[in-house]
Amino acid sequence: MTGSLAGIALLWLGLILPDRAAEIAPGALAVFPLELPPVLLGLMLLRGRALTAARLLLAAVLVALAALRGADIAAYAAFARPFNPALDGELIPAAARLSAGTIGTPLTLLLCLALAAAILGLGLALWWAAGRVARLGPARGRARAGLAALFLLALVPPALALAGRPAPLGDARATRLAAEHLRDTLAARADLARFRREAARDPYAATPPAAILPALAGHDIFVVFVESYGRTALENPLYRPATEARLAAAEGELARAGLAARSGWLTAPMIGGQSWFAHGTLLSGLRIDSQARYGALIASPRLTFPRLARRAGWRSVAVMPAITLAWPEARYFGYDTVLVAKDLGYRGEPFNWVTMPDQFTLASFERQALDPAPRPPVIAEIALISSHAPWTPIPPLIPWAEVGDGTVFDRWATTGESPEVLWRDPEKVRAQYGRAIDYALATTFSFAARRAGTAPLLIVLGDHQPAEFVSGGIGGQDVPVHVIGPPELVDRLAGWGWTPGLRPAAAVAPRPMAAFRDRFLAAFGPGS
Incomplete structure (x- = not known):
């Protein structure tokens, strides 16, 4: 019994x-x-x-x-x-x-x-x-x-x-x-059947090259995804003071370099991970919130932002330091050059899951894609991963001339607590997330100011919010987005209702990330 x-x-x-x-x-x-x-x-x-x-x-x-x-x-x-x-x-x-x-x-x-x-x-x-x-x-x-x-x-x-x-x-x-x-x-x-029908229709499929981004002719365009940079970084009391201070300081740095900025909110298709969904969403203008949709997008005739720009004369580059395996999807997105982890030339120690610090990623991209001359204008999708979990260790921003082959970062690659120790304490994890975001933003805005003399246009945004135990449930699925560049270019977004500078007002209405491609193409298109 x-x-x-x-x-x-x-x-x-x-x-x-x-x-x-x-x-x-x-x-x-x-x-x-x-x-x-x-x-x-x-x-x-x-x-x-x-x-x-x-x-x-x-x-x-x-x-x-x-x-x-x-x-x-x-x-x-x-x-x-x-x-x-x-x-x-x-x-x-x-x-x-x-x-x-x-x-x-x-x-x-x-x-x-x-x-x-x-x-x-x-x-x-x-x-x-x-x-x-x-x-x-x-x-x-x-x-x-x-x-x-x-x-x-x-x-x-x-x-x-x-x-x-x-x-x-x-x-x-x-x-x-x-x-x-x-x-x-x-x-x-x-839903997948409906998505396939939607992906087969592209309003820009028949657009002639001369009508694609004519207002940006001759300018480099950088789409920079900052890993896990969510709205919580600006609104959660745990992270807001440091993020606000970083953005305020960067506004001054960019202004001194002759650059302007406008900022708003985009609603990402997911939370906590699967960054490639956000990349696919922004670049295709379609909401990608599952691997099935992502696979259907890759098999569709939908034109991505890089492919359209390449049609109009830009050289398209992908910078993906997190990719260590084969990436056949790159062919669909329309890149002339793909720089994955092995192609970036990093000789330093990895930072646990993070293959290399963001500063090295940007320095290598600059050396390989921007320094050679003569060259056509470049459109690049850049994924920055230093703010990817487990958020330990975090290097400091160093003088760009010292980056070299990346071995300079070895002194920080084994510092701090290991992930096994850190992740036993949720409070320490949250603190490290805030520091990682601060480092990623400092590096990104320093790079923007460094390139100011070449008059690029940068689209800097988060790919998604961090996991809810980190975000505290603050910010939903929204991520910040900043458009940085010469004032006359940034002013073309004045009708979007975004906040001047790098600190988007809480009252600014978020837009779906999937709406960005077509809005951007229209803002810099003919007659805009």
């Missing part, structure tokens, strides 16, 4: 476990799972091969639901949304790569093995629990007929709960979780 009670308790837990970290509490486990009675009665009724099949199916379903709950907990913590099996498969290897770069490959392998062992152990435990419960069933006669009637009656409460009817006796959490993920999967497929 003790074994059967233990089996019932294990099945209870398998059915009632929450899918959000905030709900992991003793009280959550006290909720009665409405699926438990039909599960128990069904096991008691079955015999022979039917029982074996039912035990296998039950164990497999509950293990899958447990894995789905774990994925949901991670997705809510990182991206403030549930995991979608149809869209988020790429997150699993991406998480493994990030973990290997943060805490090391051996520890990541141990964690993966521990997770696999836990899943196997859970499956075996549930198989055993189902078998112990089955022993409680009567062998024959009226008792089995009564049990069958009770089984049919026990199906009613979870069915009502699934239909949205109140169920005061408990909750059909597992059934609802499965139904919601099935609904989201089907909705994702329908």
Whole structure:
């Protein structure tokens, strides 16, 4: 009898476990799972091969639901949304790569093995629990007929709960979780079909070269994504003082260099990670919020910002210091030159996951793409990654003449606390995030002032907000965006309602990041 009670308790837990970290509490486990009675009665009724099949199916379903709950907990913590099996498969290897770069490959392998062992152990435990419960069933006669009637009656409460009817006796959490993920999967497929139709239509597809950005003819254009630079950096009391001070100081530095700026807010398609979605969104003018949409974009005829500019005479360059693997998508975006981690020439030590400091990234881009002469104007997409988690260590901004091959940064590459130590303390993590953003902004604006004599136009923006435990839920999905350049060029955005300078007013209405491409092309187009 003790074994059967233990089996019932294990099945209870398998059915009632929450899918959000905030709900992991003793009280959550006290909720009665409405699926438990039909599960128990069904096991008691079955015999022979039917029982074996039912035990296998039950164990497999509950293990899958447990894995789905774990994925949901991670997705809510990182991206403030549930995991979608149809869209988020790429997150699993991406998480493994990030973990290997943060805490090391051996520890990541141990964690993966521990997770696999836990899943196997859970499956075996549930198989055993189902078998112990089955022993409680009567062998024959009226008792089995009564049990069958009770089984049919026990199906009613979870069915009502699934239909949205109140169920005061408990909750059909597992059934609802499965139904919601099935609904989201089907909705994702329908959304993808709509997206493919949208991507096939591009209002700029037939635009002649002379009508593409004529107001910027001869000027370099730099699209600079600052990793995890979200609205929280300007509005969260933890980060606002340092960020405000940095932006105020940069305004003076840029003004002395003869540059002007206007700033606003863009609403990114995601939170916490998957930066390539933001890149694809801004450059294509379409909202990319899933790997499926990203893949459909790559397969579409949609013209990206770099491809359009290249058509009009710019040389297009991608600067991607975080990319260490093959990047076949670069062909779609239309780059003449691609500088990934191995191409940038960094000879220093990596900063944990961060392959090289932002200052080296910009210095290498300058040497390779901007210094050679003569050359056509350059349009570049630049991803700065020093403000990517784990935010340790953080180098200082040094004189540009000292950057060299990057070995000068070795003195800081192993300083400070390791990620394993730092990430045990959320307060320290938040403090390091603020310092990393400050470094990334200082480096970016110093580079802008350094290039002022060549009259470039810079679009500096965050790719997404950091994870919610860092942002504090402040700022939603908004990121700051700054357009910096010669005053006569920046003034063309006067009608956008953006704030002059680098500190966007809170009252400025955020625009979808997907709207930027077409608005920018219109602002610097013919007759604008």
